[in-house]
Amino acid sequence: TSVDTRIDLPLPIDVMRKLFIIQKNFAKWSQALLSIQEKPRMRLQKEYQLTPVGRAKARDAKSIHYQARHPESRDYVYEPSRVHSHDLMENHWIRKILRYLTKEINGLLESLHYYQEKVKEEIKDRSQYVARESHEQIRLKRNILEELEKYEKTMRQIRSLCITILHTEWMQLIPEKMPMTIPHTMQLDYRYRQMYHLYRLLKGENISVTFDKQYDYYWKRTDLLYEIWGFIQIIEGLQSDSVGFRVVDGPDPTTRTHNV
Numbered sequence: 001t002s003v004d005t006r007i008d009l010p011l012p013i014d015v016m017r018k019l020f021i022i023q024k025n026f027a028k029w030s031q032a033l034l035s036i037q038e039k040p041r042m043r044l045q046k047e048y049q050l051t052p053v054g055r056a057k058a059r060d061a062k063s064i065h066y067q068a069r070h071p072e073s074r075d076y077v078y079e080p081s082r083v084h085s086h087d088l089m090e091n092h093w094i095r096k097i098l099r100y101l102t103k104e105i106n107g108l109l110e111s112l113h114y115y116q117e118k119v120k121e122e123i124k125d126r127s128q129y130v131a132r133e134s135h136e137q138i139r140l141k142r143n144i145l146e147e148l149e150k151y152e153k154t155m156r157q158i159r160s161l162c163i164t165i166l167h168t169e170w171m172q173l174i175p176e177k178m179p180m181t182i183p184h185t186m187q188l189d190y191r192y193r194q195m196y197h198l199y200r201l202l203k204g205e206n207i208s209v210t211f212d213k214q215y216d217y218y219w220k221r222t223d224l225l226y227e228i229w230g231f232i233q234i235i236e237g238l239q240s241d242s243v244g245f246r247v248v249d250g251p252d253p254t255t256r257t258h259n260v
Helices: 013-024 026-038 061-069 089-126 132-166 190-203 213-219 222-238
Strands: 043-052 076-085 246-248 257-259
Touching: 013 026, 013 089, 013 132, 013 190, 026 132, 026 190, 089 132, 089 190
Parallel strands: none
Antiparallel strands: 043 076, 246 257
């Protein structure tokens, strides 16, 4: 007899891990992103410009120093004004995180699309049979397809938020430079801390992730899965008529003898 050695898993382990991470705390990630989009961290800083003396409203030590060095500008005041600046290290990190998320989600969406098409094809093939077992398998595969569609919806929502923030005016004004250090404000601001936490989770940087128990099957050690699979193949092989395995019952089930 032939034995089917194919083991079907809905998605590769690494893809599943990232999907679970984002899906499990979707509300938390999306709320943090929306809040950052509307009220990003910023600081007030001074900017100076030459203003005609009659229109100038403010002077400071730097204005006086400038005039002393540039007497030719006596008809102008080097006037300070306070402006909002988003050129902060934490915002450089947010841009880096959003770009990373967008790239990762694009990859996840490609995987989801591939496996959705694969499950649809399996449903189509199985629909040719009328056995009760086939109907049950079709039902299970349709449930899998629904789950994949839910993941796809979540991924698209998160990606849309990331792209929207990356194209906001305040983000566009931040100079391009790679953040080298992590500012303490990344931990002080709950929204920024959440996004940095998501970034580290997806990269798998020494953060423990606990999934729902329904997913425990997919997280068994590879060697244990192989051992279980091997045991199943032996049982199935022994059940074949060509092997001739016969069980002889005894008075004590624990002391049964087996004749082959």
